[in-house]
Amino acid sequence: MSSRKRIGALLVVVVAGFLAALAGSIHSARAAGPTLTIWVDQNRKDAVTQLANQWAAKNAGVTVNVVVQDFGSIRDKVGTVDASTAPDVILAAHDWTGQLAANGLVEPIYLSAAVKKQFPAYTLNAFSYGLAVKKLYGVPTQIENIGLVVNTSLVKVPKTFAQLEQEALAYKKKVHASFGIAVQQGSGYDAYHMYPFFSGLGGYVFGTNSAGNLDPSNIGVANKAFLKNSNLIDKWNKEGLINSALTYSTAQDAFLKKRAAFYITGPWASQVLEQSGIKFKIIQVPKIVDASVPFLGVQGAMVTKYAEGHGVGGLAEDFVSNYLTTPAAQLALALANGRYPANTVAGKQVHDPVLAQFGQAGAGGVPMPNIPQMASVWQDLGAAWFKATKGAGAQPAKSAFVTAARSIADKIG
Amino acid sequence: MSATTAPTAGAPADAPRAAPIPRLVSAFSGTVGVAVKLLALGLSNALAVWAIYVLITRHHWVALAVLAAATVLIDLVYLAPGQAFLPAKFLIPGTVFLIGFQVFPIIYTVNIAFTDYGTGHIGTKAAAVQQIETTSLEPPANGKTYTMAVARSASGTLTLLLSDDATHKLYAGTTKGLSPLPAGSVKASAGQITAAKGYTILHGLALFSLDQQLQSLVVPVGKGAGIRPQSTSTAVELEPTLRYDAKRGVFVRLADGAVFRDDGSGEFARGTEALEPGWKTGVGTRNFSRILHDPLIRTPFLSVFAWTFVFAAGTVFLSFAIGLFLAITLDKKGMRFLRTYRAILIIPWAVPGFLSLLAWQGLLDQFGVVNNKVIHPLFGTTVPWLADANVAKLSCILVSAWLTVPFFFIVSLGALQAIPEELTEAARVDGGGPFQIFRRVTLPLLLVAVGPLLISSFALNFNNFNNIYLLTAGGPPQANSAVAGATDILISYTYKLAIATGKGQDFALAASVTIIVFFITAIISTIGFARTRVLEEVL
Numbered sequence: 003m004s005s006r007k008r009i010g011a012l013l014v015v016v017v018a019g020f021l022a023a024l025a026g027s028i029h030s031a032r033a034a035g036p037t038l039t040i041w042v043d044q045n046r047k048d049a050v051t052q053l054a055n056q057w058a059a060k061n062a063g064v065t066v067n068v069v070v071q072d073f074g075s076i077r078d079k080v081g082t083v084d085a086s087t088a089p090d091v092i093l094a095a096h097d098w099t100g101q102l103a104a105n106g107l108v109e110p111i112y113l114s115a116a117v118k119k120q121f122p123a124y125t126l127n128a129f130s131y132g133l134a135v136k137k138l139y140g141v142p143t144q145i146e147n148i149g150l151v152v153n154t155s156l157v158k159v160p161k162t163f164a165q166l167e168q169e170a171l172a173y174k175k176k177v178h179a180s181f182g183i184a185v186q187q188g189s190g191y192d193a194y195h196m197y198p199f200f201s202g203l204g205g206y207v208f209g210t211n212s213a214g215n216l217d218p219s220n221i222g223v224a225n226k227a228f229l230k231n232s233n234l235i236d237k238w239n240k241e242g243l244i245n246s247a248l249t250y251s252t253a254q255d256a257f258l259k260k261r262a263a264f265y266i267t268g269p270w271a272s273q274v275l276e277q278s279g280i281k282f283k284i285i286q287v288p289k290i291v292d293a294s295v296p297f298l299g300v301q302g303a304m305v306t307k308y309a310e311g312h313g314v315g316g317l318a319e320d321f322v323s324n325y326l327t328t329p330a331a332q333l334a335l336a337l338a339n340g341r342y343p344a345n346t347v348a349g350k351q352v353h354d355p356v357l358a359q360f361g362q363a364g365a366g367g368v369p370m371p372n373i374p375q376m377a378s379v380w381q382d383l384g385a386a387w388f389k390a391t392k393g394a395g396a397q398p399a400k401s402a403f404v405t406a407a408r409s410i411a412d413k414i415g
Numbered sequence: 416m417s418a419t420t421a422p423t424a425g426a427p428a429d430a431p432r433a434a435p436i437p438r439l440v441s442a443f444s445g446t447v448g449v450a451v452k453l454l455a456l457g458l459s460n461a462l463a464v465w466a467i468y469v470l471i472t473r474h475h476w477v478a479l480a481v482l483a484a485a486t487v488l489i490d491l492v493y494l495a496p497g498q499a500f501l502p503a504k505f506l507i508p509g510t511v512f513l514i515g516f517q518v519f520p521i522i523y524t525v526n527i528a529f530t531d532y533g534t535g536h537i538g539t540k541a542a543a544v545q546q547i548e549t550t551s552l553e554p555p556a557n558g559k560t561y562t563m564a565v566a567r568s569a570s571g572t573l574t575l576l577l578s579d580d581a582t583h584k585l586y587a588g589t590t591k592g593l594s595p596l597p598a599g600s601v602k603a604s605a606g607q608i609t610a611a612k613g614y615t616i617l618h619g620l621a622l623f624s625l626d627q628q629l630q631s632l633v634v635p636v637g638k639g640a641g642i643r644p645q646s647t648s649t650a651v652e653l654e655p656t657l658r659y660d661a662k663r664g665v666f667v668r669l670a671d672g673a674v675f676r677d678d679g680s681g682e683f684a685r686g687t688e689a690l691e692p693g694w695k696t697g698v699g700t701r702n703f704s705r706i707l708h709d710p711l712i713r714t715p716f717l718s719v720f721a722w723t724f725v726f727a728a729g730t731v732f733l734s735f736a737i738g739l740f741l742a743i744t745l746d747k748k749g750m751r752f753l754r755t756y757r758a759i760l761i762i763p764w765a766v767p768g769f770l771s772l773l774a775w776q777g778l779l780d781q782f783g784v785v786n787n788k789v790i791h792p793l794f795g796t797t798v799p800w801l802a803d804a805n806v807a808k809l810s811c812i813l814v815s816a817w818l819t820v821p822f823f824f825i826v827s828l829g830a831l832q833a834i835p836e837e838l839t840e841a842a843r844v845d846g847g848g849p850f851q852i853f854r855r856v857t858l859p860l861l862l863v864a865v866g867p868l869l870i871s872s873f874a875l876n877f878n879n880f881n882n883i884y885l886l887t888a889g890g891p892p893q894a895n896s897a898v899a900g901a902t903d904i905l906i907s908y909t910y911k912l913a914i915a916t917g918k919g920q921d922f923a924l925a926a927s928v929t930i931i932v933f934f935i936t937a938i939i940s941t942i943g944f945a946r947t948r949v950l951e952e953v954l
Binding site: 078082101105106115191247248252316317377385409 | 534542543560580627630647656690691920
């Protein structure tokens with residue numbers, strides 16, 4: 003190519019480059035005024051968008067940007083996202099609090115006494131974390147827990163655990179290829195669904211220290227009282243009351259196809275249950291030795307540390323602690339997800355009977371520990387239950403849980 | 416080409432027409448080619464200029480320098496006249512992707528392995544200091560909360576008009592202090608101050624643009640406590656419990672004077688007591704020595720490594736054997752429905768692996784179709800496909816082989832057809848039986864062609880996270896180890912270590928295990944490649 007052609011070529015190339023850069027810079031310098039970025043999951047996107055727009059109408063000049071993320075990945079993405087695209091407000095589960103606060107990713111929230119009164123103490127505790135002093139890091143919006151679903155046209159609603167055992171085994175004997183209590187475990191383990199049995203036998207995960215905070219050095223997975231009652235697990239395994247091979251889908255399938263009269267699940271299955279045509283009632287698992295309380299899950303909203311950097315620190319706090327705590331907003335958010343709202347005033351306006359039954363099944367429940375050490379627990383505790391209820395060739399419960407407790411202690415260090 | 420396609424009748428008449436590739440080449444030379452080249456260069460330059468602009472705004476100077484150098488280099492190479500830099504013109508696109516998607520992640524992983532990146536150590540020290548200061552503020556005993564309106568006084572000072580939530584008393588607060596507001600000079604509704612004499616209350620954008628100022632504004636109320644705005648309409652009385660001594664770089668607890676020092680591993684600590692959050696910092700070879708010395712990690716390492724080797728070798732051997740067998744069987748010319756058989760055999764490869772694996776997980780479930788509809792009616796018992804440790808290992812190999820058979824089927828088919836027929840004819844004439852011909856003639860020639868593919872398939876299955884994790888999630892738990900399950904391979908074991916360690920996630924530990932796995936895989940692959948070259952020489 004001649005030198006003129008070469009220069010011409012170079013010019014074309016550079017001009018193209020500048021035009022593109024210009025277009026890019028014009029595009030990025032568009033939004034004026036503060037923007038609030040909220041990360042939500044697909045289920046609650048519409049409810050949050052509506053609430054955010056109503057709130058923005060009261061704060062003229064603010065633009066709201068609702069971004070949908072896969073709910074399970076929000077906790078990890080908040081830590082690795084670039085500050086320019088980072089969220090100011092996120093919807094979160096309460097057991098993320100420990101990890102998010104330990105990473106310094108969320109801001110403390112201070113509620114007035116009048117607002118705090120509208121929330122049950124355990125929901126505020128669920129979002130509180132601190133090594134020395136606990137601080138509130140999130141506003142609870144909904145609560146959920148599992149319950150025992152009883153097919154009332156096949157068996158009677160049991161009032162004691164002995165009754166439950168008797169009815170489940172009688173039904174199992176009557177119907178071929180059936181199960182006692184359909185509770186999911188599977189090779190992925192599920193300590194969450196087995197928790198009512200765990201607490202009913204006297205087990206607990208972390209004890210509390212004198213200040214009332216969770217104490218990760220006090221592991222109750224193999225405490226003396228529980229080990230004394232653990233032979234009941236071997237008994238259940240031998241008579242086939244619980245089978246750890248059941249997974250989420252096969253357990254639900256067994257209950258819907260009437261191959262199990264008892265099913266342990268949570269409000270996420272309420273639509274499936276209602277549409278199945280089965281007559282059912284939801285109760286708490288009857289007391290075994292202690293009350294068989296389930297884990298309580300609380301979900302809410304948190305303000306991230308990026309809000310201040312974006313110049314919307316005050317606005318984010320306003321949205322979360324002033325607007326999302328109102329009964330109307332709480333009701334809208336909780337119902338969008340099919341759950342019970344955390345705000346007690348909003349709770350009085352919920353008339354769905356299935357939700358109400360699940361709520362009652364959670365009485366006295368224990369919020370899942372939100373400290374980061376909990377990550378070690380899920381796998382080990384679930385594995386212990388899996389091994390102990392495997393059917394033939396199951397490990398004796400006592401040794402399974404002692405191994406689990408030792409492993410948890412090792413990992414926590 | 417394949418004997419199944421008959422020569423077209425029109426071929427002799429088409430003979431003068433040039434073959435497709437030389438035609439394309441001549442079409443793209445000359446003006447059209449230059450135009451296309453300039454367009455592509457223009458696009459890549461545009462991308463580079465935009466990226467440079469973004470990097471400048473975010474102050475990533477190293478990346479900026481690398482990008483600018485690369486752009487200039489690419490322009491030079493492609494605008495050079497004639498045949499200059501001809502090899503580079505072909506190599507640059509592949510090299511760019513190699514550096515971007517292979518070299519850079521490797522460098523990044525090695526970098527992380529020497530830090531303590533994980534829960535509690537993900538930010539910078541400056542951010543950690545700021546966050547500790549923010550979270551160490553506590554409401555004092557009987558601390559008050561206020562409803563707030565932000566206003567400017569007549570002289571322009573930023574003032575907070577506060578209404579105590581409990582007593583509804585009214586105050587005006589500035590950085591100088593708190594002073595009561597006479598109730599008559601203020602109009603309030605539902606606890607919110609709407610107008611005040613001598614002050615202009617700020618609303619909307621005027622208020623929102625002051626966010627940074629408000630976040631650092633403190634109204635002192637004595638004894639170290641101060642009223643700080645929280646949202647745009649609330650304020651809270653808070654007092655600090657820790658003080659940062661910037662000169663010494665330590666935090667001092669105000670209650671008892673305890674000093675928290677930077678302990679060199681990314682946090683402020685005093686003995687066993689630590690402040691959260693910490694920050695990411697280099698810790699040298701701590702992760703590698705932990706792999707060697709920590710019994711929690713070391714004990715299962717050898718058994719997991721052994722199983723990984725068995726899994727990869729078993730998968731490759733089984734799938735190659737079955738694939739080759741099918742290829743030999745279906746290599747008959749003129750067989751009916753040949754194309755149908757081949758299409759069916761490709762299906763395991765065509766269906767996305769994720770779907771197949773989850774489907775297999777359901778099929779092999781204790782109460783799944785295989786047990787219920789096949790095994791139980793035939794044998795009266797059920798097989799614990801995924802529940803028993805040894806059977807689960809077998810299931811992993813079988814399912815993984817099922818997924819890989821089509822690949823080796825196609826490869827073997829092609830390689831078989833590349834073996835000249837004269838060799839097998841000659842062997843038959845010499846009196847060799849079919850099995851002897853296969854072992855002495857076909858197989859060695861096949862291995863020369865397929866050898867590298869066997870090795871790469873082995874390396875792939877050595878790190879085949881999907882096939883293991885989606886099928887068994889690492890498998891039934893073992894009695895001795897809590898983290899490693901019976902079917903955990905090194906990479907899924909690393910994944911479990913990274914998300915289920917003592918305090919959340921430990922990415923640095925996972926990175927260091929990954930590096931060790933990389934070296935193991937590289938050594939095995941190198942040995943394998945050396946042996947295939949030996950094979951070539953013999954022939």
